[in-house]
Amino acid sequence: METYSFGDWVVYDPGYKEPEIGRVTEDRGDSAFVCYHTGCTASSTYKRSLRRATEAEILAAPGGIGHHRFDPWCPSAKECPGLGRCEALAKARER
Structure with missing residues (x-):
């Protein structure tokens, strides 16, 4: 089974609905946590329904x-405490 790393672009394609692009926060063996929208939450997704996104899909x-979770300056990307306590958002406001 494919192994994904933090930040990898993937597509959820279960075959019965429109494919949905997202980014991996954590690989958990048979599943991965994936962000699909602009919030901080990641959904547990069976890897059998995931594939790597193409360059065109990424563009x-x-x-x-994933909100700021994938920004290179996020101080707590892998342990994101959530939107209400987003350290990256606080840093962005300081700029």
């Missing part, structure tokens, strides 16, 4: 997936 992806 067409909506901005802001």
Whole structure:
């Protein structure tokens, strides 16, 4: 089974609905936690329904997936405490 790393672009494609692009926060063996929207939450997703995103899909992806979790300056990306306590958002406001 494919192994994913933090920040990898993937597509959830279960075959019965439109594929959905997201970014991996954590690989958990048979599943992975994936952010699909601009919030801080990640959904547990069976890896059998995931595939790596193509370059074209990545370029067409909506901005802001995972809030600031994937920004290179996020101080707590892998242990994101959530939108209400987002350290990266506080840092962005300081700028």
